[in-house]
Amino acid sequence: MARILYLAHDTPTPSGGVRTIYRHVSLLRRHGLDAFVVHAEPGYRYPFATSDAPVLAQRPGLALRRDDVLVVPENFPLENLPQVPGLRCVVFLQSWSLAFQGLSDPLAWERLPVRRALCASELLLEFATDFLGLSEARLAPDAVAPLFHPRPKKLQIACMPRRMPEVAALIRDLFRLRHPLLRHVPWLEIDGVSEEEAAALLGESALFLCLGRLEGLGLPGLEALASGCLVTGFHGLGGREYARPDNGLWCGQEDVPDCVRKLGVAVDMLQRDDPRAGAMIEAGIRTAAAYTPERQERELAAIWDSWLRED
The missing domain is CATH 3.40.50.2000 (Glycogen Phosphorylase B;)
Structure with missing residues (x-):
């Protein structure tokens, strides 16, 4: 054989x-x-x-x-x-x-x-x-592993900064500067952990900042959708396969100012329990379910x- x-x-x-x-x-x-x-x-x-x-x-x-x-x-x-x-x-x-x-x-x-x-x-x-x-x-x-699924949520912004650490820091600092009333929202960087740990952290995070860059597909974005996160950020080109207006607040690639604005919109939607946020999250879960x-x-x-x- x-x-x-x-x-x-x-x-x-x-x-x-x-x-x-x-x-x-x-x-x-x-x-x-x-x-x-x-x-x-x-x-x-x-x-x-x-x-x-x-x-x-x-x-x-x-x-x-x-x-x-x-x-x-x-x-x-x-x-x-x-x-x-x-x-x-x-x-x-x-x-x-x-x-x-x-x-x-x-x-x-x-x-x-x-x-x-x-x-x-x-x-x-x-x-x-x-x-x-x-x-x-x-x-x-x-494929998205079954361990990526929604869990009881915390109002926190998760991201995986490995591909774009400087941009991640820039978005974080601009977000705090532009949205002073949202500075209490924790910022969670997921890096250097096992798949199981990443799934647990995504599952409990209400928001995910997608930092895709030069991606072939961009699995973190899909995993965040499957985990029931409200996703905003960059699909990294490869993520065009799944990133749509109905399942996330996606931005033009590396359009940092727009990303900061949309991140503020996303937090506000969740804090007000805006039904549009729930609809996006459900659409994201359905999108990821195809993988x-x-x-x-x-x-x-x-x-x-x-x-x-x-x-």
Whole structure:
């Protein structure tokens, strides 16, 4: 049986991309496929999510077989793909903005022995075919884990500042300056925590400031919608797939003044128990409900069944 080897970065911080890799491997093994996560260093295992996915190590030397399938992130050094006869390679595209990070020459995409790609969103699927020439790209949708759900709410503004820490601080300070009567509202930064902890914090937060930037999809925004937060902020381009006027107070990308104004509107709506806030929150929950683990499993299994039968 062919092994499906998902390469993953050894990261010291929480990573949605690595978390999704572990999910893919677990789902494929559930369907009887011989799938593994591959990290660089022996003994490393991603510590920020519970998973039963088995892990192999690249170092000191992972013996590749001719019928193996290597699944590599878009920012892997793709010019250094192993030269093993019969080895098949698939790009796992979770970010369009990192497509050149692992290459010495951006035009190397034209020379790479790769035509297949797993794409986490419709935007990435279009990007893979239109820009990277990956003619056999397939949509492998991301999913919101069931642990992201509404809980008893506190009037607090949650955000995940990792992508835009300076902008997060600027919005916070401008919010307090422009809305002096709302300075009592706590500001909660969610960073460096496990998936379970993030779900608990989002679930209890009434508001979420979305700080998406150069996103392939923007899973935090979806997770906040699923958690019953009133969401405002930036969808980061990839979030256009789910960000709509009926499910959040979305702003133009990095339009900080408008974001500060809308954040004040959002707090005011919640304090007055404005029915428009409740309608947005319910619409957000319905939007996120389309990104189910069941859909992810069904479509991912169909992709691999098709590819393995073709080979």
